Amino acid sequence: MTQSPTQTKTKIRTRLSPQARHDQLLDTASCMVLDQGLQAFTMEGLAKLAGVSAPLVYNYFANRPALLQALLQREYRNFVDASNAAALEAKTFEDIVRISVTSNFDHQAPGNILPLLLSQPEIAHAINDQQDKHRRRSARFLVDMAATQYQLDQHQAQLVIHMSSGASIAAAELTAQAGLDRDETIELAVRYILSGIERIAGAKK
Numbered sequence: 001m002t003q004s005p006t007q008t009k010t011k012i013r014t015r016l017s018p019q020a021r022h023d024q025l026l027d028t029a030s031c032m033v034l035d036q037g038l039q040a041f042t043m044e045g046l047a048k049l050a051g052v053s054a055p056l057v058y059n060y061f062a063n064r065p066a067l068l069q070a071l072l073q074r075e076y077r078n079f080v081d082a083s084n085a086a087a088l089e090a091k092t093f094e095d096i097v098r099i100s101v102t103s104n105f106d107h108q109a110p111g112n113i114l115p116l117l118l119s120q121p122e123i124a125h126a127i128n129d130q131q132d133k134h135r136r137r138s139a140r141f142l143v144d145m146a147a148t149q150y151q152l153d154q155h156q157a158q159l160v161i162h163m164s165s166g167a168s169i170a171a172a173e174l175t176a177q178a179g180l181d182r183d184e185t186i187e188l189a190v191r192y193i194l195s196g197i198e199r200i201a202g203a204k205k
Helices: 018-036 043-050 054-060 064-088 093-108 114-118 121-150 154-178 182-203
Strands: none
Touching (some): 018 043, 018 054, 043 054, 043 064, 064 093, 064 114, 093 114, 093 121, 114 121, 121 154, 154 182
16 A cells, blocks of 8 residues: 555755854764774764764865864863853952863863863864963963062062962862862862962062
8 A cells, every 4th residue: 555645754854054064073073082082083983973974074174183173173262262251250369260270170171172182282283373372361361460469570470370370280180180079179279379379479578
């Protein structure tokens, strides 16, 4: 017996816009890298998981490095945007320090793809300029805040911020590696940094 057109189920494939497809491929690539690691990531594997043909993937990204660089640029842009948005909400120097420390912890957190991508020089170089610009802007802001808050000269403020940044990054890396309590360690890092700056500021008076 022949089915009528209304009885026949037709599977309709949704056609994504170029931007939506671009984002889908990057989202899928991010999941693949986190699940399988960078070494196991291939363009063909991405195509299979995304449910598209390999030629379509290559229409969007010329090769594997180009795709991973695009993913890094997107993720780093999101990271910077989130950090800037948080900084706008800060009301005190302690707020700024906590935001900066938390940002370092978020950067190193398990499940964050940024450290994986940045560990590969051939990928990381794609955001060298953006990183340098963001670091200089953040450092200037923190140095000016510290100088004003603690009556430090520019050289002293630069030194304490540089040391504080190193301590924050080291604490974030150790927390990620050893599985320490994130919130507790962030609070310890903030207290350590503020106490250190206050001690230095007091010693110069």
